[in-house]
Amino acid sequence: MSTNSSREEETAPASGQLTRRTVIAGFVGTASVLALAACAPNAAGGSSLASGVPEIRKIVPPRLDTAYLGEKVLCYRPMRKGAPNMSVDVVGNQLIAHNYGHGGSGWTLAPGTARYVVDLAEATEQGKAVSKTDPVYVVGAGVIGLFTAYELVQRGYTNVTVVADKFEKLTSHNAGGLLAPVSMDNAPEIQKIIDQIGIDAYKFYARVAAGDEPNFPGGAKIVPSYFDTREDSGLEPYVGQVMKPAKDVVLDFGNGTTRAMVAYDDGIFMDTAVMMHALRAYLDAHVTFEQRKVVDFAELPGALVFDSAGLGSGALNGDGDVVSVQGHLIMLKDQVPEDLQSMILVYFSEGTTQAGQKVKRSFYIFPKHLPGTGVNDVGVVGGTFVEGGTSETPNEQEFDTLIAGAKSFYGI
Numbered sequence: 001m002s003t004n005s006s007r008e009e010e011t012a013p014a015s016g017q018l019t020r021r022t023v024i025a026g027f028v029g030t031a032s033v034l035a036l037a038a039c040a041p042n043a044a045g046g047s048s049l050a051s052g053v054p055e056i057r058k059i060v061p062p063r064l065d066t067a068y069l070g071e072k073v074l075c076y077r078p079m080r081k082g083a084p085n086m087s088v089d090v091v092g093n094q095l096i097a098h099n100y101g102h103g104g105s106g107w108t109l110a111p112g113t114a115r116y117v118v119d120l121a122e123a124t125e126q127g128k129a130v131s132k133t134d135p136v137y138v139v140g141a142g143v144i145g146l147f148t149a150y151e152l153v154q155r156g157y158t159n160v161t162v163v164a165d166k167f168e169k170l171t172s173h174n175a176g177g178l179l180a181p182v183s184m185d186n187a188p189e190i191q192k193i194i195d196q197i198g199i200d201a202y203k204f205y206a207r208v209a210a211g212d213e214p215n216f217p218g219g220a221k222i223v224p225s226y227f228d229t230r231e232d233s234g235l236e237p238y239v240g241q242v243m244k245p246a247k248d249v250v251l252d253f254g255n256g257t258t259r260a261m262v263a264y265d266d267g268i269f270m271d272t273a274v275m276m277h278a279l280r281a282y283l284d285a286h287v288t289f290e291q292r293k294v295v296d297f298a299e300l301p302g303a304l305v306f307d308s309a310g311l312g313s314g315a316l317n318g319d320g321d322v323v324s325v326q327g328h329l330i331m332l333k334d335q336v337p338e339d340l341q342s343m344i345l346v347y348f349s350e351g352t353t354q355a356g357q358k359v360k361r362s363f364y365i366f367p368k369h370l371p372g373t374g375v376n377d378v379g380v381v382g383g384t385f386v387e388g389g390t391s392e393t394p395n396e397q398e399f400d401t402l403i404a405g406a407k408s409f410y411g412i
C-alpha cells in the first residue's frame with residue numbers, strides 16, 4: 001500500500017490573482033484538465049479522448065462542514081497476523097471450525113469465507129458424521145457468524161443456534177462497506193486462497209446488486225471504486241475473473257482541484273447495516289438466537305461448532321496473533337445522495353495517536369445509509385487503522401484529523 005502526502009502550492013489563474021489549492025501526490029493540474037475540456041461525455045458522467053489519455057470525471061465533493069457531520073463511530077477490526085484462522089480442530093468430541101481474524105476485509109470476504117469453512121468442516125470424518133438435523137452452533141453474530149448460519153441453512157441444516165454476547169452495534173454494522181481485500185496481514189502463501197474467497201464473495205454481492213438473491217432485497221450495489229493505484233485496491237486478482245480492468249481517470253472536484261486515480265467501475269458497495277438487518281430477518285425464521293458469552297466451546301451441546309467471534313475468538317482460543325485495529329468513522333448527513341454514488345480510498349501518512357499507538361491514516365468515503373435515517377443522511381467517511389487501539393484508547397483527535405484530511409483531499 002502506498003502512502004501519500006499532501007502539500008499546498010500557489011497557482012496563478014488567468015486573472016493573474018494568486019489562489020491556494022491543495023496538491024496531493026498523483027495530482028493533475030488545472031491546465032491539463034482545461035486542455036481536455038472538449039472531450040465527449042461518457043456513461044460514467046466523465047469524458048475521454050483517445051485511449052491512453054485519462055478520462056476526466058466530475059465529482060461533487062461531499063458537504064464536510066460541522067453541520068453535515070453525524071455520529072462519530074469507533075470500532076475495532078479483528079486482525080490476525082499471518083492470515084485469518086480458517087481451519088478445523090477436533091477438541092474432545094467436538095469439531096471446531098474456526099473462521100476469525102479477517103481484519104479490514106471481513107465484509108469483502110464473508111459469504112466466501114463462510115462457504116470455505118463450512119466446506120472444510122463437511123470434508124472431515126467428524127463433519128460427515130453430523131446429520132442435517134443435529135444441533136450445530138455458531139459463536140458470534142457479526143457478518144462472519146451470520147453468513148455462516150446462512151450458509152448452513154442453505155445447505156439444509158435445520159437445528160442451527162447462533163450464540164453471541166452482543167447482536168447490535170457490532171463492528172459488522174459499523175463497517176464502511178467497500179469491497180476490497182485491504183487491511184489484512186496475510187502471509188504470501190495464503191493470499192491465493194483469500195483472493196479466491198473474495199472472488200466467490202464478489203459473485204454473491206453482484207447477484208444481490210442485480211436483484212438475483214431473493215433473500216436480500218437490497219444491501220449491495222455496483223458503483224465506481226477509486227484508488228491511488230491498482231496495487232492499493234487489492235482487486236487486481238479479481239480482474240479477468242469477475243471484474244473488468246481498472247481505468248486511469250482524473251477526478252475533477254470543480255473547485256480547481258483534480259486528482260489522478262484508478263477506477264474500477266464494477267466496484268461493489270455493501271450497505272453493511274442494511275445487509276446485517278436483511279441477514280438477521282432471514283435467519284430469524286430459520287435458526288435460534290441465544291444471547292450469552294461463551295467461555296469454552298465445550299459448554300455448547302453440539303458436535304459441530306463454528307467459531308466466528310471476531311476479536312472474541314482471540315480470547316476463546318488463546319490466540320496471541322489476534323490484534324484489535326481501531327477505526328474512526330464519521331457518518332454524514334444532509335448530503336446530496338446522487339453526488340455520493342462512488343467510493344474513494346486513499347492512504348495518507350503513518351503516525352502516532354495521542355495514546356502513543358501506531359496509526360495508518362487514510363481517507364475513504366462510501367455511500368452508506370443507516371436504516372431509519374433520513375433519505376439525505378448518506379455517506380460515511382473514514383478512516384484510521386490504529387494498531388492495538390481499544391475502547392480504552394479512543395484517540396478522539398483522529399476524528400478532527402480525518403475531516404482535515406478529507407477536506408485537503410477535495411481541496412476545500
Ligand SMILES: Cc1cc2nc3c(=O)[nH]c(=O)nc-3n(C[C@H](O)[C@H](O)[C@H](O)COP(=O)(O)OP(=O)(O)OC[C@H]3O[C@@H](n4cnc5c(N)ncnc54)[C@H](O)[C@@H]3O)c2cc1C
Nearest residue numbers: 106107108140141142165166175176177178294310312327
Ligand atoms: C472502521 C472499520 C471499517 C471497516 N470497513 C470495511 C469495509 O469497508 N469493507 C470490509 O470488507 N470490511 C470492513 N471492515 C472490517 C469488517 O467490519 C470486519 O472484518 C468484520 O465486521 C468482522 O466481523 P466478525 O463477524 O468477525 O466480528 P464482529 O462483527 O466483531 O462480531 C463478533 C461477534 O462475536 C461475538 N462474540 C465475541 N466473543 C464472544 C464470546 N466469547 N461469546 C459469545 N459471543 C462472542 C460478538 O458479540 C459479536 O456478535 C471495517 C472495520 C472497521 C473497524
